[in-house]
Amino acid sequence: MKKYIVLLRGINVSGKNKLPMAELRDLLNDLGFKNVQTYIQSGNIILESDEGKSVICKKINQEIQTKFGYDVPVIARTIPQFKKAITSYPFPTDNTKIVAFVFLNKKVYETKVEVKDIENDQYLIDNDMVYIYCESSFSKTKLSNNLFERSLYVSATTRNYNTTLKLLELAESN
Known part of the structure; x- marks a missing residue:
């Protein structure tokens, strides 16, 4: 199993x-x-x-x-895939309140999406993941789950840094 x-x-x-x-x-x-x-x-x-x-x-x-x-x-x-998603996070994790992982239902080949005025917010599309770093905060960012779903033609769900780490910890502890 x-x-x-x-x-x-x-x-x-x-x-x-x-x-x-x-x-x-x-x-x-x-x-x-x-x-x-x-x-x-x-x-x-x-x-x-x-x-x-x-x-x-x-x-x-x-x-x-x-x-x-x-x-x-x-x-x-x-x-192993979940662990790789975490270790591949490309942005600083010193302020975990502005870090997120967008899990995609399939691999994509695009590396950019059309989004204006993201200020200092950053993202990286990597296969079946999008990594988000939101200096402006999640309540203000334009880097939303819906944006990536529409732009990449996928289903997606976003988890913050702490939830993502906790899920891996729980999975590895049993």
Whole structure:
């Protein structure tokens, strides 16, 4: 069995797509995944499966849609892939409040997107990741999840530095 970190996009955000984590864990256990755990209320999952990432994502998406009526993008990474995403972060991490990881559902070949007036904010597109460094703060930046989805024709979900590190720590501790 392989361990995965699975990220759901848009769960429990601003009162939309409410999905209690206990119900999500039950759903995942019913699908046959092993050692399921969730972290905070925003769709962060660690699980084990013999199946590949695309099958896992499809199963979870379909079951959430069937049970809850939400079409939720699902993105999975193996532990080595998740670790590589963290170690490849190209910007300073001294102020973790302005650091983010955008996980993409597929590899992209573009290296730039059209965005104006980003001031000192920076991003780097790298295969199936976008790394963000937002000096202006996340509430003010134009480097949003929606921007990258529209510009790169992907599904994406963003996690801050602390959540990303915590997910890896939890996955490696079990």
